[in-house]
Amino acid sequence: MEEQLLTAYLCFWLAVLGAVLGSFLDCAASRWAAGDPHPFRGRSRCGSCGHTLGARDLVPVFSFLLRRGRCRWCGEAIPARCLVSELAGAAAFLCLGLRFGLSLELGQWFAFAALLLALSLTDWAARILPDKLLLLLAANRAVWFFVLGHGVREGLEAAKAFA
Numbered sequence: 001m002e003e004q005l006l007t008a009y010l011c012f013w014l015a016v017l018g019a020v021l022g023s024f025l026d027c028a029a030s031r032w033a034a035g036d037p038h039p040f041r042g043r044s045r046c047g048s049c050g051h052t053l054g055a056r057d058l059v060p061v062f063s064f065l066l067r068r069g070r071c072r073w074c075g076e077a078i079p080a081r082c083l084v085s086e087l088a089g090a091a092a093f094l095c096l097g098l099r100f101g102l103s104l105e106l107g108q109w110f111a112f113a114a115l116l117l118a119l120s121l122t123d124w125a126a127r128i129l130p131d132k133l134l135l136l137l138a139a140n141r142a143v144w145f146f147v148l149g150h151g152v153r154e155g156l157e158a159a160k161a162f163a
């Protein structure tokens with residue numbers, strides 16, 4: 001019973017972590033698609049009215065549902081992509097946590113999932129798969145091959161597969 005409670009507790013926090021990451025990546029992808037030279041800087045704002053969003057506007061999934069997908073300040077619809085990115089991040093981290101447990105290998109797949117989510121969101125926002133993200137994907141795979149104890153040749157072959 002205790003083990004099941006611990007698993008449920010960890011699953012909850014993995015889903016929260018994934019949702020927060022999904023929200024962050026969606027925000028960065030949207031800013032990047034809009035031509036913002038610093039997509040990781042600055043506080044979150046409403047895409048319609050520009051109002052700075054507070055903590056209660058930024059709780060992944062719940063803020064969207066409580067506000068029925070509308071901005072608290074101007075009432076404009078929040079893009080569905082925001083909710084989808086949060087749910088996708090939560091589902092990815094939850095599934096990976098259940099599959100790999102708390103292990104070093106889990107770190108590899110978290111990074112992999114985050115990069116794939118970032119690629120999906122930039123594709124959705126601007127129909128572009130940035131080369132930098134593709135290179136990061138290859139580098140991530142190669143680095144984790146070494147970290148997880150695989151050989152040099154296998155690491156290079158894995159990186160080539162993504163290049």
Ligand SMILES: [Zn+2]
Nearest residue numbers: 046049071074
């Ligand atoms: Zn607004």
